[in-house]
Amino acid sequence: MLFWTQPHSSPLLRNSRHLRWGLFIALLAIALFFNLSPSPGKGFSLIWDKALHFICWGTVAGAFGLAAYPYKPRLPSFTVLLLIASAAETGQLWVPGRLFDWGDILANALGLIAAFLFWLAILSFRNKQHPDTSFS
Numbered sequence: 761m762l763f764w765t766q767p768h769s770s771p772l773l774r775n776s777r778h779l780r781w782g783l784f785i786a787l788l789a790i791a792l793f794f795n796l797s798p799s800p801g802k803g804f805s806l807i808w809d810k811a812l813h814f815i816c817w818g819t820v821a822g823a824f825g826l827a828a829y830p831y832k833p834r835l836p837s838f839t840v841l842l843l844i845a846s847a848a849e850t851g852q853l854w855v856p857g858r859l860f861d862w863g864d865i866l867a868n869a870l871g872l873i874a875a876f877l878f879w880l881a882i883l884s885f886r887n888k889q890h891p892d893t894s895f896s
Contacts, residue, residue, distance in 0.1 A: 799857055818874050
């Protein structure tokens with residue numbers, strides 16, 4: 761019941777804040793590495809490219825939501841993540857063997873939106889379970 765507790769009432773939540781932010785930063789670094797590497801690897805060629813972008817940036821955004829918990833995700837935060845994802849895609853113009861694709865930016869945006877909506881739903885459900893607390 762990690763997500764449905766009082767804010768920072770659990771020692772796990774209270775003591776894991778730095779770990780959660782570290783996880784987000786690590787996943788962001790991994791996403792940027794694979795987005796900007798000349799060849800991400802043969803294993804990645806087995807999955808549709810747009811699905812990889814959706815999963816990659818949705819996971820990064822999900823980790824951001826976990827790091828920021830118990831606060832509601834804010835649209836500007838996810839907009840910054842979209843700008844970072846778009847900059848990484850644009851950076852592929854200068855990476856040998858990689859191509860810029862607007863479809864990839866769309867897949868990045870859809871992954872970010874899905875994670876954003878997921879966190880809004882989680883926190884909305886949590887607030888219904890504990891109406892005495894509010895996150896604004």
